[in-house]
Structures are given as structure tokens and as C-alpha cells.
Amino acid sequence: MENWSIGFVGAGVMAETMVQGLLAEGVAPGRIVASHRRAERVAELAALGIRATLDNREAAGADVVVISVKPQTLLGVLAGISGAIRPDALVVSIVAGARVRVLQTTTGHDRIVRCMPNLPCRIRRGMTVWSASAPVTAEDRARVAAILGVMGKHIEVEDEGHVDRATAVNGTGPAIVAHFVKAFIEAAGYIGEPRGVARETVLETLLGTAEMIRQNEGHIAELIDEVTSPGGTTSRALQVLKNGRFSAVLTESVDAAYQRTRELGDVLEAAAGPGLTQPR
Ligand SMILES: NC(=O)c1ccc[n+]([C@@H]2O[C@H](COP(=O)([O-])OP(=O)(O)OC[C@H]3O[C@@H](n4cnc5c(N)ncnc54)[C@H](OP(=O)(O)O)[C@@H]3O)[C@@H](O)[C@H]2O)c1
Structure with missing residues (x-):
């Protein structure tokens, strides 16, 4: 990567996840600056070897400025860094629901990338969906x-x-998948599998199946069919999932996250006020 600096404004869980991913890749700690409102947190961030500060404006002075606060604090934080973002900087927001035109209006900056990363970024297995405003250049996109x-x-x-949808799928996804894994391990324990064996068998089954689905170009239903013999064990298990509305509940869960993302976006648009511009 070239030698640009990257600043995180509001460095909580997700910003630290991204910082750890960058450090693991060998990005020099001196190129990373992160700000936080609490001194204890600033000390924790400094312990990662990066530059850490109580001053959001310092992080906002980087070449790439990542806005990583909660939607509820976004507008206050942006008001505080007004004028601190350099005209040639690229602004990257990971804030759930915050739409490009809200970010453009409230930062006064037109080169905005809105993205939705997820927690596995911490171990470099993240999935991020992102969208850029029209003035974002090819060089910015490469960055x-x-x-x-x-x-x-x-x-x-x-x-x-699609970034709103990704918020419900890959942003929220690790919690949904972890919830499923926990329940599956508990179910294995319920039928008498020792805890260590249950954990290992559930995880390997999950990872192996996901990889097999990725490698197979056919429909997932074909794979299910392959392991389902008439009158067999899988058929019994699947029937219980159907009776329990497993697929419907999962759809309702993802849709709830999506609707909440839209709500957060609407609240931010209303709060950003009547001066909201059309996306540039
Ligand atoms: N967590 C995820 O898996 C995930 C995934 C994708 C996207 N996101 C998005 O990423 C954003 C951050 O999420 P998160 O999970 O990292 O939340 P978080 O841990 O709460 O991080 C936000 C941090 O900003 C700090 N902060 C609040 N007001 C501030 C201010 N005025 N100046 C400086 N720092 C301030 C908070 O401090 P306090 O601790 O004092 O409140 C907190 O540590 C959210 O918009 C979320 O939608 C999260």
C-alpha cells in the first residue's frame, strides 16, 4: 500500500477491528491515528502502537478519514470536526444507516465512501460491502x-x-451465525456430546459445509437432497426445523435488522435538516 495515513474518528469495537487488520497486514502503526472521547480508551489504543488522541480533529486530519461512531452520536461528532477534514482527503463511513448525501451535507465533503464491514475483519476474514459517491476517483477506489x-x-x-441490506446480512451476520453455532453446540450437549467434542464437530461441520457450498455450482437444495434419505435421520431433523418455522424466523430476523437500518437512516436524514443535498 502507498504511504497515506488513516484516521479513525471514534475508535470503539469496529475501528479497533479494522486497526488490528491493518497492523496484521504490516501497515506501519505510525500511519494510523485514532481518536476517542475517553482517556482510558486512548491509552488502550496507544498500547496498539498507533497514534491515539482525545482530539477527533487530529484523526480527521488524515489522508483517509474513517468515521466509526454510532449513528446516534454521528451528527454531533461531525459538527465537532467541521473544517478539520482536508479537501483532498477521502471520507469513509462505517456508520450503520448513514446515507451518502447525509454524510456529504454534514461534512461539506463530496468524496464519500459508505461501507459496511463486519467483525471477522479482525482475523482478516471480513466481508465488506461499499458504495462510493460519484466524485470518488479511481485512485480513491483503489485505496x-x-x-x-x-x-x-x-x-x-x-x-x-445494498449497503443497507449488507448491514442486515454481513454486519449483523456474525451475531446471527454465532447465535446459531451456540444453539447447535447446546443441542449437541443436550443429546450427550461432551462440550469439547460438540464445539469441534459443530464448527468443522459449519466450515466444511460452507466451503462445500462455495465450491459447488449447483443449487444448495441438491446438497441437502444428497444427505437426506427417505425415512432417515436428516429427514426427521429437517421436518422439525420446518415445523419450527426456522427459515421464516431467519427471514424475519434479517428483515428486522434491515428495517432498523432504514429507520436509523431516516432519523439521520431528518436531523441533518432541510439543507440536504442530492448525492453528488
Ligand atoms: N460492531 C460491528 O460489528 C459493526 C460492524 C459494521 C459496522 N459497524 C458500525 O460501526 C460504528 C461503530 O460501531 P462499534 O460497534 O465500533 O461501536 P462502539 O464500540 O460503541 O464504537 C464507537 C466509539 O465511539 C466513541 N465515541 C462516542 N462519542 C464520541 C465522541 N464524541 N468522540 C470520540 N469518540 C466517541 C464511543 O465511546 P464510548 O465507549 O465512550 O461510548 C465508542 O467507543 C457504528 O456506526 C456501527 O453501525 C459496527
Whole structure:
């Protein structure tokens, strides 16, 4: 990667995840600056070897400025860094729901990348969906790809509506999958599998199946069919999942996250006020 600096404004869980991904890739700690409102947290961030500060404006002075606060604090934080973002900087937001035109209006900056990373970025197995405003240059896009690439896979989408959907799928996904894994391990324990064996068999089954699905070009239903003999064990298990509305509940869960993302976006748009511009 070239020698640009990257600043995280509001460095909590997700910003630290991204910082760890960058450090693991060998990005020099001196190129990373992160700000936080609490001194104890600043000390924790400094312990990673990066520059850490109580001053959001210092992080906002980097070449690439990552806005990584919660949606509820976004507008206050942006007001505080007003004028601190350099005209040639690239602004990257990971804030759930915050739409490009809200970010453009509230930062006064037109080169905005809105993205939705996820927690596995911490171990460089992340998935990020991102969308850029029209003035973002090819060079900016290459920078974004380089940053996100060290943390896992990424997809650029034209329509930022897909970033809202990604918030419900890959942003929320690790919690949904972890919830499923926990329940599966508990179920294995319920039928008498020792804890260590249950954990290992559930995880390997999950990873192996996911990899097999990835490698297979056919429909997933064909794979299910392959392990389902008439009157057999899998058939009994699947029937219980159907009776329990497993697929419907999962759809409702993902849709709830999506609706909440839209709500957060609407609240931010309303709060950003009547001066909201059309996306540039
Ligand atoms: N966690 C995820 O898996 C995930 C995935 C994708 C995207 N995101 C998005 O990433 C953003 C951050 O999420 P997160 O999970 O990292 O939340 P988080 O851990 O709460 O991080 C936000 C941090 O910003 C700090 N902060 C609040 N006001 C500030 C201010 N005025 N100046 C400086 N720092 C301030 C908070 O401090 P306090 O600790 O004092 O409140 C907190 O540590 C959210 O918009 C979320 O939608 C999260």
C-alpha cells in the first residue's frame, strides 16, 4: 500500500477491528491515528502502537478519514470536526444507516465512501460491502480496495441501498451465525456430546459445509437432497426445523435488522435538516 495515513474518528469495537487488520497486514502503526472521547480508551489504543488522541480533529486530519461512531452520536461528532477534514482527503463511513448525501451535507465533503464491514475483519476474514459517491476517483477506489482487502473480501456496489441490506446480512451476520453455532453446540450437549467434542464437530461441520457450498455450482437444495434419505435421520431433523418455522424466523430476523437500518437512516436524514443535498 502507498504511504497515506488513516484516521479513525471514534475508535470503539469496529475501528479497533479494522486497526488490528491493518497492523496484521504490516501497515506501519505510525500511519494510523485514532481518536476517542475517553482517556482510558486512548491509552488502550496507544498500547496498539498507533497514534491515539482525545482530539477527533487530529484523526480527521488524515489522508483517509474513517468515521466509526454510532449513528446516534454521528451528527454531533461531525459538527465537532467541521473544517478539520482536508479537501483532498477521502471520507469513509462505517456508520450503520448513514446515507451518502447525509454524510456529504454534514461534512461539506463530496468524496464519500459508505461501507459496511463486519467483525471477522479482525482475523482478516471480513466481508465488506461499499458504495462510493460519484466524485470518488479511481485512485480513491483503489485505496479503499487496498484497505478493505487487508481485512478480507469486499464488494463495491453502485446502489447504496445494498449497503443497507449488507448491514442486515454481513454486519449483523456474525451475531446471527454465532447465535446459531451456540444453539447447535447446546443441542449437541443436550443429546450427550461432551462440550469439547460438540464445539469441534459443530464448527468443522459449519466450515466444511460452507466451503462445500462455495465450491459447488449447483443449487444448495441438491446438497441437502444428497444427505437426506427417505425415512432417515436428516429427514426427521429437517421436518422439525420446518415445523419450527426456522427459515421464516431467519427471514424475519434479517428483515428486522434491515428495517432498523432504514429507520436509523431516516432519523439521520431528518436531523441533518432541510439543507440536504442530492448525492453528488
Ligand atoms: N460492531 C460491528 O460489528 C459493526 C460492524 C459494521 C459496522 N459497524 C458500525 O460501526 C460504528 C461503530 O460501531 P462499534 O460497534 O465500533 O461501536 P462502539 O464500540 O460503541 O464504537 C464507537 C466509539 O465511539 C466513541 N465515541 C462516542 N462519542 C464520541 C465522541 N464524541 N468522540 C470520540 N469518540 C466517541 C464511543 O465511546 P464510548 O465507549 O465512550 O461510548 C465508542 O467507543 C457504528 O456506526 C456501527 O453501525 C459496527
